[in-house]
Amino acid sequence: MTYQILLALMGFAFVTSITPGPNNLMLMTSGANFGFRRTLPHLVGVTAGFVFMAALMGLGLARLFDLWPPLKLVLKGASLVYMLWLAWKIAQSPPPGSVEEARPMTFLQACAFQWVNPKAWAMAITAMTAYVAVPGVVGVAAVAAVLGAVNLPCCGAWVVLGREMRRVLNNPRRLVVFNWVMAGLLVATLWPLLMH
Numbered sequence: 001m002t003y004q005i006l007l008a009l010m011g012f013a014f015v016t017s018i019t020p021g022p023n024n025l026m027l028m029t030s031g032a033n034f035g036f037r038r039t040l041p042h043l044v045g046v047t048a049g050f051v052f053m054a055a056l057m058g059l060g061l062a063r064l065f066d067l068w069p070p071l072k073l074v075l076k077g078a079s080l081v082y083m084l085w086l087a088w089k090i091a092q093s094p095p096p097g098s099v100e101e102a103r104p105m106t107f108l109q110a111c112a113f114q115w116v117n118p119k120a121w122a123m124a125i126t127a128m129t130a131y132v133a134v135p136g137v138v139g140v141a142a143v144a145a146v147l148g149a150v151n152l153p154c155c156g157a158w159v160v161l162g163r164e165m166r167r168v169l170n171n172p173r174r175l176v177v178f179n180w181v182m183a184g185l186l187v188a189t190l191w192p193l194l195m196h
Helices: 003-018 022-061 063-067 070-091 107-116 118-130 137-165 172-188 191-195
Strands: none
Touching: 003 118, 003 137, 022 063, 022 070, 022 107, 022 118, 022 137, 022 172, 070 107, 070 172, 118 137
């Protein structure tokens, strides 16, 4: 990978990882509701799941969409249903300390979520088609490693932002409003999925 390609890839990874999307909104919400330490498995799961998915895309999984176009429709449908369900769960999150207190997303749940996250798919396919300089496993592994190295701290910043918001959200009523707003924003991230 040349220096120019590496810089371009890092810029792409930074912009796509730091901007709002389903992962970042859920991480911020988790940081606000559970704090950084309890959100850590979710955070690491997002990056690990994304890197794994991106690597599989680079190794040929993306070709399935060319070979069987209805798969794209199936993925869109699954993404839509799952993200609407997640938005509902976020909106209905009970306040911390209640009997039925919600739990943060686990590592494996966060890894699995990447497979229904339209932004993660777009990022992975774009990165693997635009930045793999050396064909094969070495080139794919290099791009996946850069994506992961940039993605983790960017997503971590959203958890920290959510954790810092806990000072303002110490009132259960404010937390309920925050959770509803975050659920609405998560639903809004589906707009590009619905338009294509």
